[in-house]
Amino acid sequence: MTIEQERRLVTSIPGPKSQELLARKQAAVPTGIGTTLPVFVTRAGGGIVVDADGNQLIDFGSGIAVTNVGNAAPRVVERVQKQVADFTHTCFMVTPYESYVQVCEKLNELTPGDHDKRTFLVNSGAEAVENAVKVARHATGRPAVVVFDHGYHGRTLLTMTLTAKNMPYKQGFGPFAPEVYRVPVAYPFRGPSDAFEQAVDVITKQIGAENVAAVVIEPILGEGGFIVPERGFLPRIAEFCRENGIVFVADEVQTGFARTGDLFACEDEGVVPDIICTAKGIAGGLPLAGVTGRAELMDAVHVGGLGGTYGGNPLACEAALGVLETIEEEDLVAKARRIGEIMLPRLRSLQERFPTIGDVRGRGAMIAIELVKPGTKEPDAAATQAIVKRCHAEGLLVLTAGTYGNVLRFLPPLVMPEHLLEEGLTILEKAVAEA
Ligand code: PMP
Numbered sequence: 001m002t003i004e005q006e007r008r009l010v011t012s013i014p015g016p017k018s019q020e021l022l023a024r025k026q027a028a029v030p031t032g033i034g035t036t037l038p039v040f041v042t043r044a045g046g047g048i049v050v051d052a053d054g055n056q057l058i059d060f061g062s063g064i065a066v067t068n069v070g071n072a073a074p075r076v077v078e079r080v081q082k083q084v085a086d087f088t089h090t091c092f093m094v095t096p097y098e099s100y101v102q103v104c105e106k107l108n109e110l111t112p113g114d115h116d117k118r119t120f121l122v123n124s125g126a127e128a129v130e131n132a133v134k135v136a137r138h139a140t141g142r143p144a145v146v147v148f149d150h151g152y153h154g155r156t157l158l159t160m161t162l163t164a165k166n167m168p169y170k171q172g173f174g175p176f177a178p179e180v181y182r183v184p185v186a187y188p189f190r191g192p193s194d195a196f197e198q199a200v201d202v203i204t205k206q207i208g209a210e211n212v213a214a215v216v217i218e219p220i221l222g223e224g225g226f227i228v229p230e231r232g233f234l235p236r237i238a239e240f241c242r243e244n245g246i247v248f249v250a251d252e253v254q255t256g257f258a259r260t261g262d263l264f265a266c267e268d269e270g271v272v273p274d275i276i277c278t279a280k281g282i283a284g285g286l287p288l289a290g291v292t293g294r295a296e297l298m299d300a301v302h303v304g305g306l307g308g309t310y311g312g313n314p315l316a317c318e319a320a321l322g323v324l325e326t327i328e329e330e331d332l333v334a335k336a337r338r339i340g341e342i343m344l345p346r347l348r349s350l351q352e353r354f355p356t357i358g359d360v361r362g363r364g365a366m367i368a369i370e371l372v373k374p375g376t377k378e379p380d381a382a383a384t385q386a387i388v389k390r391c392h393a394e395g396l397l398v399l400t401a402g403t404y405g406n407v408l409r410f411l412p413p414l415v416m417p418e419h420l421l422e423e424g425l426t427i428l429e430k431a432v433a434e435a
Contacts, residue, residue, distance in 0.1 A: 003045040005417045008056040009395045014038045015053030034168075036061075036399060037392050044071035047416030049397060057395045058424045062411045064399065065222070065254045065366070068281040068336075069326040070415040076284040076322035083318040090314070092121070093307045099317035106324055107292045110263055113272035118298035119290050121312030125253035125279035126154025128289035129216065131306060132275045133158060135293060136214035136247035139300040143178075144212045146203060146246075148185040150224030150403050153216065153251055162216060164224065165403050181207050185221065186230035189359040189370060190377065195229075196236050209244040214275075219265035222254035225402030226368035226409050228361050234271045241274070247297060249275045253289070254366075257281030258327050258414055261337035261364025268363065284323050288316035332414040336364035339412060339421060343367045346425050354432050356383055368401065368409040379404030383435050390431035396424050 014022065014037075021040040039051035044067070049057045062068060069076065083099070092100050104119035111117065122128055133145055145162065147153070153162040155169065161176040163169050170176070183199035184192050192198060203209050219234055221227040241248040250273035255265035259281060262268055266276070274297060279289035287310075291298075326332065340363060347369055351357040358372035371380045371387070384406045391398045401407045408428075412421060 003043060003048050003050060004056070005046045005048055005420060006056060007048070007058050007395050007420070007423060008054075010055055011053045013055060013057075013393050013395065014040075015051065015055060017052035021052060037397055046070050047413055047420040055395060057397050058420050058427070059416070060396060060398045060410045060412050060424055062413045063285060064280065065259055065411045066280045066285050068257050068259055068332065068365075068414050069284050069323050069330075070413045071285070073284055073322065073326050073415070075325050075329075076286075076319045079318035079322040080286070080315050083315050087314060089310070091309055092312045097314055097317075099314055099321060100312040103288075103290070103312065103317045103320045104292075106321070107278065107290050110324075111273075111276050111278075111292045112264055112266050112270075115272075116295040117292055118295050119292040120298070120306055121317070122289045122291065122308055123287045123310050123313075124154070124289055125251075125277065126156045126159040127308070127311075128253065128277040128279050128291050129153045129162065129249070129251055130156055130158050131291045132216070132247075132249045132277050132293070133214055134306070135275060135291065135297055135301060136249065138305070139297040140213045140245065140247060142211050142213040144181060144207050145179060146181050146183055146199075146207070146212055146215045148183060148199075148217055148221070150185060150187065150221045150227055151182075151216070151218060151251075152221070152223030153218075153253075185217075185227065186233040187227050188230050189227075189361070193230075196233055199237065200240060203240075209246065212244070212246045214247040214249050215241050216249040216251055218251045218253075218255065219268070219271070220255050220260060220363065220366060222366075222409075223401050225370060225404075225407035226362050226366060228363065231269065234266070235269050238271050238273070247274045247293075249273060249277065251277045253277055253279040257323065258332040258336050259364060259411070260362075260366050261333060261340055263327070263333060265363070282323060283316045283319040286313075286316040286319040288312070288320055330415065335414045338418075339365040339414065339416070340367060342418065342421055343410060343425065346429070350429055350432060356380060356435070357432065362410075365410075365412055365414055368407050370402065371406045371408065379406035381405035384408060386435040387428070387431045390434055391427055394427045394431070396427040396431075398428070
């Protein structure tokens with residue numbers, strides 16, 4: 001049954017049924033698992049999320065950049081339903097099945113670069129990044145990993161260490177993994193303007209380039225605040241890696257699968273990573289992630305050195321094939337660009353009216369505004385929260401991000417109808433004006 005593509009509020013947000021469920025959540029689930037918007041979802045599709053009270057909210061979050069093809073996308077549903085009735089699991093390392101291989105073939109073909117590639121599948125973005133580091137260390141025989149200010153790579157011990165922001169991701173969870181080094185990123189709004197030179201200085205003078213297995217970077221830094229590195233930064237880092245035998249790892253977990261108006265964000269500047277990590281948008285919400293890399297790196301690892309019980313589960317693989325078909329058949333790369341073309345001008349004109357918006361940035365359907373105290377670059381997390389609260393009360397689901405908690409990020413499903421996108425922006429404009 002399709003969901004009417006219409007915002008509809010029938011109770012206050014959250015309504016009584018959601019509040020009841022929230023009380024149960026609080027009694028059953030630890031406080032460490034936060035809640036952005038406490039409405040309990042019963043259905044979702046297109047650009048709409050339906051809650052237990054019958055409210056219909058406009059979705060500017062896509063479950064954090066996951067449901068790029070929309071929730072319960074028809075091709076995903078059809079494939080998963082068939083698969084769940086055929087078999088649900090064998091463990092690919094025990095007895096393989098075709099869909100896993102098909103997903104790997106597709107990723108080898110679709111990711112940047114026409115070199116010989118190999119892919120293997122795991123369950124989450126963190127697991128993909130962690131495995132990319134394992135492969136890079138094994139292939140190079142080197143220990144060090146270089147990451148960037150404002151970077152986010154996951155919550156496992158290694159990927160938490162790779163992540164920049166202390167609160168809430170790292171506080172109290174140390175000691176951290178060794179041999180992780182952090183360098184500046186070229187953040188146009190905040191600098192530094194010589195980030196590349198500083199990064200190279202740290203790598204060559206403090207670590208020694210010959211000790212570095214991998215440089216890991218998000219082509220647009222997601223949780224850090226949708227930071228689009230200054231043009232030229234990524235290609236220069238990639239070139240430095242090539243010259244020094246360092247594996248260049250692109251973490252495209254958040255930017256992947258048409259989100260930024262390219263299938264992968266690296267394509268924007270023609271950057272070809274040695275290893276690319278994918279997750280989130282890959283399978284429409286079923287847990288799946290991929291590690292795709294140069295054949296000679298990936299095949300350096302001995303038999304049995306990689307894998308896991310559930311990696312590339314058959315339901316998730318079928319979902320991924322349905323996602324890739326949907327992206328192609330509905331030309332979601334073009335849809336993502338169109339979303340950017342609608343959002344960016346409206347947000348820029350809002351910025352002209354309200355100096356609390358310090359920066360408007362992003363590409364395709366990965367767009368953000370950074371909020372500051374007017375006339376300064378001082379982050380304004382309180383204003384950000386005030387705007388979020390108003391948006392949520394009006395039935396617009398938005399997310400925050402940023403090292404300083406002052407970024408509002410917008411990640412609509414790429415299939416969102418334009419009238420909902422425009423309505424969402426109108427709600428946001430009102431919320432900014434009121435805040
Ligand atoms: N890398 C990036 C760039 C991410 O945005 C995320 C998730 N926000 C991760 C890695 C971790 O992915 P997961 O939550 O699936 O482990």
